Amino acid sequence: MFEAPQTQGPEIATPVETAELTQAPVSTETPQPTAVPATPEATTEPTPDLTPGASLGFDPLSEEALRYSMLDVVDVDSAAETSGVDVSTDADDLPAFAEQGGLRRAAQTISVGADYTVYDFRYQFPTAEAAAAFLEAEADNLGETDFGGVESVPPLQMGDETRYYTSHLDILGVVQDSYNYLIRVENVVAKVWVGGDPEFITADDADHIATTAWGRITIVFDPSEIEGSPL
Numbered sequence: 001m002f003e004a005p006q007t008q009g010p011e012i013a014t015p016v017e018t019a020e021l022t023q024a025p026v027s028t029e030t031p032q033p034t035a036v037p038a039t040p041e042a043t044t045e046p047t048p049d050l051t052p053g054a055s056l057g058f059d060p061l062s063e064e065a066l067r068y069s070m071l072d073v074v075d076v077d078s079a080a081e082t083s084g085v086d087v088s089t090d091a092d093d094l095p096a097f098a099e100q101g102g103l104r105r106a107a108q109t110i111s112v113g114a115d116y117t118v119y120d121f122r123y124q125f126p127t128a129e130a131a132a133a134f135l136e137a138e139a140d141n142l143g144e145t146d147f148g149g150v151e152s153v154p155p156l157q158m159g160d161e162t163r164y165y166t167s168h169l170d171i172l173g174v175v176q177d178s179y180n181y182l183i184r185v186e187n188v189v190a191k192v193w194v195g196g197d198p199e200f201i202t203a204d205d206a207d208h209i210a211t212t213a214w215g216r217i218t219i220v221f222d223p224s225e226i227e228g229s230p231l
Contacts, residue, residue, distance in 0.1 A: 089102075104123075106124075158181070175198060
C-alpha cells in the first residue's frame with residue numbers, strides 16, 4: 001500500500017570557459033560518453049510518498065490526468081525552474097508512439113541553475129498493453145543507448161515496469177553523470193532523466209526525484225494502489 005506527494009502540481013548543462021555541455025531531451029542530441037558509472041544493485045520496491053486525500057477519479061485518457069502527473073519544481077529543488085509543460089499529440093522521434101496509438105506526449109525541463117537538470121516526459125496511450133508495447137519497442141531510444149546510456153539494474157522497482165540507464169561524460173574537463181528512469185504505470189510511460197555535475201547531483205538524489213514522479217503518476221493512473229482509495 002502507498003501513502004501519497006507532499007505537493008500538488010500537474011532530457012544538462014554545466015558551463016565552463018571553453019565548453020558548454022548540454023543534454024538534449026531526446027536521444028538524437030545526447031553527447032558521447034567516455035565511461036559509465038558502476039551499476040547499482042536492485043532493492044525491493046519502496047512505497048511512493050503520496051499525499052493523503054490526493055485527487056482521484058481522473059480520466060486516465062485525459063490531458064488533465066497527464067498534466068497532473070508531471071513533476072512540480074518543488075519536487076526537485078527550492079531553486080528549480082521549469083520550462084513549462086508542453087503537451088503534443090505526436091512524438092516523431094519515437095515511431096512506436098504512433099504505432100501504438102499514442103494519445104499525448106508531455107514534456108518539461110526543470111533546471112537547478114548550472115548544477116543539474118531534469119527532463120520530465122510522459123507518453124500516454126489508450127491501454128496499458130499499448131504502453132507496454134511502446135516501452136518494449138522504444139526502451140533503447142528512450143534510454144539513449146546510441147549516445148552512451150547503459151542499461152543497468154534499477155535501484156528501485158517502480159510501477160508496472162522500470163528500466164534504468166546511466167551515463168558518465170567527461171568532455172574538455174566538464175564532467176556529467178546522468179540517471180535515466182523509464183517507468184510504466186498502467187497506460188502511461190514516463191522518462192525521468194536526471195543529470196549534471198556529480199558534485200551537485202547523485203544517484204540517491206535522482207532516485208528521490210524519480211520516486212516522486214512515480215508517486216504523482218500513481219495518484220492519477222493507478223489510484224487503486226493508494227491507501228484508502230475506493231477503487
